[in-house]
Amino acid sequence: MFKKSYNRAVLRIRVETVTPLLIKAGDAGLDPTAADLTCVRTRHATQGATVYIPGSSLKGVIRSAAEASVRGQTFAAAGASVAGACNPLEHQTSCGQFAGRRSSMTATEIHQKQCLACRLFGSLALKGRASVRDLFPWVENGDGTTGPSGTNHRAANQVEMRHGVAIDRVVGSVRHGPFEQELVPAGISFWGEIALENYQVWQLGLLTQGLDEITDGFAQLGSSKSRGLGVARVEVQSILHEQPGRAGSRPVGVGALAPAEEKNAYALCREGELPAVIGEPRGLSIRFNVREPAMVQAWLDAGRRALGSLS
Ligand SMILES: [Zn+2]
Secondary structure (H helix, E strand, O other): OOOOOOOEEEEEEEEEEOOOEEEOOOOOOOOOOOOOOOEEEEEEOOOEEEEEEOHHHHHHHHHHHHHHHHOOOEEEEOOEEEEOOOOOOOOOOOHHHHHHHOOOOOHHHHHHOOOHHHHHHOEOOEOOOEEEOOEEOOOEOOOOOEOOOHHHHHHHHOOEEEEEEEEOOOOOOEEEEEEEEEEEOOOOEEEEEEEEEOOOHHHHHHHHHHHHHHHOOOOOOOOOHHHOOOOEEEEEEEEEEEEEHHHOOOOOOHHHOOOHHHHHHHOOOOOOOOOOOOOEEEOOEEEEEEOOHHHHHHHHHHHHHHHHOOO
């Protein structure tokens, strides 16, 4: 949606394991609807072999946590009300059903019908506004180099081995196993980024709500959640927001930047306010670099408030 780029933001996040995190074997299968986070291995050009958290996996967990917090509620959008979250598995009622009607519906009409979760994370019919990049056990510098990985990187790769068996639920005997499971220990940090494009302030709020659910222990990462694995804390360390210079010196959501007819056509929600910070002009755009922890919290709070004001 939106042919133009109005605003964008990059949130730098740190995910810290509170209990061990299960590493899934590479042949575990790829299920796009699975909310399970799988920690897998890769070979980094300069850092060597390492475990990492794929961004798509973390996005699945954030999405299902965010959906759970708004499911069953309706929210106000321009000229309409929209559901908090659809059920992507129900093809008749989900927002994805409109994917097959692209010939008879315009992009704006399809957007009008999307629930809040799909407006943020995407559906089969609409590209999402949030993307989550891979998380590594070291800090990635802005220039593409990596910061000191040191003990955290080493500890992340000193995986624990556990033996598991799969029990057949009907007959109660061992169906599969014993097999070995690898776990990333507790107390390990992974760093990564979440990017938002053409976003409204409530979308920052819905994203924050998903992160809160993980930190509060309501959503866990990885499989074997019933055994207490995969509890984690997510911390937003900084937010970099960019918008066109002509948009003024205050950071704003896309609802304050797009023309009125476009806002109505897409049935955008009412726009919330972001806290004022000093911007730095960069060519045709202006950048707002939010690093101070209290100010980062103020931005996340502004997102939560904007979402709350729609219900
Ligand atoms: Zn939906």
